[in-house]
Amino acid sequence: MPTLTSTPRADGFHMPAEWAAHSQTWMVWPERPDNWRLGGKPAQQAFATVARAIAEFEPVTVCVSASQYENARARLDHPAIRLVEVSTDDAWVRDTGPTFVIDDAGEVRGVDWSFNAWGGFDGGLYAPWNRDDQVASKILEIERCARYRTEGFVLEGGSFHVDGEGTLITTEECLLNRNRNPHLSREEIENVLREHLAIDTVIWLPDGLYNDETNGHVDNFCCYVRPGEVLLAWTDDRNDPNYPRCQAAMKVLANARDAKGRQLTVHKIPIPGPLHASAEECAGVDIVAGSQERDPEVRLAGSYVNFLIVNGGIVAPRFDDPRDDEALAILQRTFPAHRVVMVPGREILLGGGNIHCITQQQPAPR
Numbered sequence: 001m002p003t004l005t006s007t008p009r010a011d012g013f014h015m016p017a018e019w020a021a022h023s024q025t026w027m028v029w030p031e032r033p034d035n036w037r038l039g040g041k042p043a044q045q046a047f048a049t050v051a052r053a054i055a056e057f058e059p060v061t062v063c064v065s066a067s068q069y070e071n072a073r074a075r076l077d078h079p080a081i082r083l084v085e086v087s088t089d090d091a092w093v094r095d096t097g098p099t100f101v102i103d104d105a106g107e108v109r110g111v112d113w114s115f116n117a118w119g120g121f122d123g124g125l126y127a128p129w130n131r132d133d134q135v136a137s138k139i140l141e142i143e144r145c146a147r148y149r150t151e152g153f154v155l156e157g158g159s160f161h162v163d164g165e166g167t168l169i170t171t172e173e174c175l176l177n178r179n180r181n182p183h184l185s186r187e188e189i190e191n192v193l194r195e196h197l198a199i200d201t202v203i204w205l206p207d208g209l210y211n212d213e214t215n216g217h218v219d220n221f222c223c224y225v226r227p228g229e230v231l232l233a234w235t236d237d238r239n240d241p242n243y244p245r246c247q248a249a250m251k252v253l254a255n256a257r258d259a260k261g262r263q264l265t266v267h268k269i270p271i272p273g274p275l276h277a278s279a280e281e282c283a284g285v286d287i288v289a290g291s292q293e294r295d296p297e298v299r300l301a302g303s304y305v306n307f308l309i310v311n312g313g314i315v316a317p318r319f320d321d322p323r324d325d326e327a328l329a330i331l332q333r334t335f336p337a338h339r340v341v342m343v344p345g346r347e348i349l350l351g352g353g354n355i356h357c358i359t360q361q362q363p364a365p366r
């Protein structure tokens with residue numbers, strides 16, 4: 001399939017909101033033993049539960065290595081789940097997969113951002129990452145979608161959300177981090193976003209959630225629920241390191257105007273925990289120089305915001321935390337036309353993300 005030299009905006013393509021109809025959701029099967037404990041077995045069970053939950057609403061394609069094909073096939077026993085063999089470095093398709101864009105005729109193409117494992121050799125989470133940088137291209141080949149490649153412009157899909165009506169929300173902590181695009185100013189970064197996602201307005205939250213190893217991906221902190229309305233992870237506890245982050249985000253959101261000139265309604269959802277990995281969970285992760293170390297002292301960046309919107313549903317993490325029920329009620333109230341399903345999120349969180357980070361929606365041609 002061709003790699004185009006124009007931009008999506010110039011060609012009449014834009015990124016639709018996550019609630020627009022999907023043709024399918026993509027995932028990658030986890031197996032990396034220096035990220036997933038016990039050789040990835042508990043994570044595989046968690047990913048399989050997520051895949052099956054999504055498959056109740058729409059088709060799912062799971063990328064899997066040759067060596068894990070048979071195991072994954074047996075564990076992903078649902079008629080709506082397809083497997084394809086793709087080599088990867090890890091399993092975060094939100095960040096390694098394409099960002100799909102669509103035009104008024106319903107043609108779907110993909111943006112293939114440069115990927116550096118969340119910071120390259122300046123705080124990145126593993127090396128090498130060349131297989132992960134190829135994932136978007138391979139998915140677009142499989143789908144026969146034309147590709148836009150932002151060579152040298154580093155971005156991950158979890159670092160932004162759009163409302164599909166011209167507004168994008170992101171964090172300075174991630175996009176202005178020196179380990180992503182230090183050669184570009186804020187305005188130059190905004191221009192790449194405008195051209196590749198066809199947005200007009202960028203809302204910059206200062207930070208993401210405390211201790212998020214992606215340098216504050218917005219998809220773990222704040223997301224759109226419909227145009228003009230966002231959901232923000234929230235704490236009223238002044239002693240929580242998230243307190244100043246929530247306050248700063250609220251201040252920006254309260255003063256923002258979106259591309260349509262609207263003020264935003266902000267819904268709050270509690271932050272679970274504080275959650276920590278146990279010593280036993282940490283001991284199950286292989287130690288490899290250059291990969292993220294695991295430490296029971298370090299608070300995990302657990303968040304109910306890290307959910308996926310699917311056709312007619314919401315697939316959200318639960319943590320066996322006292323706030324699970326409240327989070328479920330807030331999600332169901334916020335998405336009254338969707339069926340909210342919660343699935344176990346702890347094993348995914350132990351690897352550094354959650355359901356939104358391990359999924360990538362592909363819009364349906366209209």
Ligand code: KQY
Pocket residue numbers: 035092094095125158213214217292351352353354357
């Ligand atoms: O989007 C994400 N949250 C990815 C996290 C990567 C963690 C690797 N250990």
